[in-house]
Amino acid sequence: MRDSQRMGDRGPRPQARPFGSSGLAAMLAIGVFFVALVVAGVLVLGDDDDSGEFALSDATATATTGDVGNALVTTTPTSLSDPGVSPTLTTGVPAVTPRTFPTLTPAPTSTPDPAIDEPTSIPDPENVEPTATANNAPDDDATLEPEDDPAEPVEEAPPPVEEPLTGEFGFLPPPQLPSGGTGQSLTLNYQLGTSLELVPTTGTVYLAEWPSYTTDEVATMAANLGIDGDVVEQGAGVFSVSDDDSSLFVSSTIIEYGAASAGGEDTVPSADVAVDAAWSWFSATGIGGIAAGSAEVIAREEDSGLAVVALWPEYPVPNLAPTPGARIKVSAGGVVEEAHVEWPVNLVGSEYGMTPALDLWEALRNGQAFVSADLSESGPGSGTVTITDISIAYTVSGSPYDAQYIVPLVVFGGTATINGSSVYVSAYVPAVYHQGNPLG
Structure with a gap:
């Protein structure tokens, strides 16, 4: 009675709280985990099949889910005095039925029929047509590479024409040619x-490089030619000397000599006489510079009895112009009557x-x-x-x-x-x- 009274004094036990949302979520997670395990197992079993080919059966997957709403948790009252008895927890969550998955059935494979050996007939050699070979027929499977188009000939550009060489003196003045030619048509x-x-x-x-004479040099030249007179300077580098028989004019580019007689006998001297007289007179002047080369009679003046002798330097020859050179007129007896000299000191x-x-x-x-x-x-x-x-x-x-x-x-x-x-x-x-x- 005491116990009953004590129990009665305590009053009735409070009812169990409904199953909370957190507990429901935990149960759902556990269920999903198990479903995933089942699916993985099925897939593993399917992969182990040697054929590797499956057909989907007509079975359909079904799944039953219960109402997992706010289920009540009830407890059965037991005597607290009995220590060996534990309270029993009963949930209102229905059991989860496992999901059924389709069964994968291997697709049937066909086995080819074994080849049947048929007898081979041997053809008659006389009726056999010749077959095409590499020597008498082209191979149908051969790939003919296209031939490259022949390259068009490339015309080479003509080599550039080099302009003739210009020397150290630059563009030159016009050349002087003799006028008159032969004198006949x-x-x-x-x-x-x-x-x-x-x-x-x-x-x-x-x-041509020309000399520059001094008064003393002109006086010596005049004396060598037999002229007895004083040297007169007519300008810078220009001199003259004369006496009763002859005269001498000297500049850097021209030397002229003239005898008073200005003529000779009617007989023209021979070439040898004329050339020897010309060389003697030229040597007497003492003219230096380029070396003398040759001499010859180039004209004969019958009316005046004179032979015209030309003296040339060693080079350049032949020369149509009187420069460089000397023209000396010689009369009978080897007398120099006139002379015109243009003799550079250097070329x-x-x-x-x-x-x-x-x-x-x-x-x-x-x-x-x-x-x-x-x-x-x-x-x-x-x-x-x-x-x-x-x-x-x-x-x-x-x-x-x-x-x-x-x-x-x-x-x-x-x-x-x-x-x-x-x-x-x-x-x-x-x-x-x-x-x-x-x-x-």
Whole structure:
């Protein structure tokens, strides 16, 4: 009774609290975990199949879920005095039915029928048609590579034409050519009988350097020539000396001598006499500078009985111009009557490019040349010159008071028949590329 009373005094026990939301979430997590394990097991079992091919069966997956709302938790009252009895916890959550998954059935595989050996017939050799081989028929499976298109020929650009060389003296003044030519009417045509390759591509141009004389040097020169007179200075570097028989004029570029008689006998001296007299007179002047080369009679003046002797330096020769050189007139008995001397103290050379050979040839055919020919036997006329010789000659260019040069010419030489006579013709064509148009 005491116990009952005590129990009654305590009053009725409070009812159990409903199952909270946190407990429900825990139960759902546990359920999902188990479902995942089941799915993983099925997949593992399916992968172990050797065939690797499965067919999906007609079974459908079903899953039953209970109401997992606010289930009540009830407890059965037990005697607290009995220590061996534990209270029993009953939940209102229905049991979770496991989800059923479809069964994977391996797809049926077909086994090929074994090959049946059939008897092979041996063909009659006489009825067998020849088969195509690599030697008599192309292989259908062979791939023919396209042939490359032949490359179009590439025209090489012509090499650049180099302009002829310009020497140290720059562009040169026009060359001076003799005027008048043969002095007789002569009409010529030209044909080439040799190669234009004989025309040189370069030539030497010479710059003349002139001496400067003093009063004493002029006095010595006059005395050596037999002139007894005083030296008169007419200007800077210009002198004169004279007596009753002769006179002398001296400058840096010209020396002139004249005898009072200014003529001789009617008989013209021989070439040997004239040349010897010319050399003796030239040596007496004491003129230095470039070395003397040769001398010859270039003209005969029958009316005055004089032989004209030309003296040239060793180079450059032959030279159409009187510079550098000396012209000395000698009368009978070897007396020098007149002399004109242009004798540089030095010649400085420089290489220049020549006009192309074909252009020189065209200039000759167009009459742009100085022609020299001896027409004493043939007389004037016309003819065709066959050019067989090509050489170099020289003439003067410029002025001694500024700058004077000795420039090369190209000489085309050959024979023409004029009035039945064979005449050798020399045609001189200006040849330096960098110079002015010719004078004369």
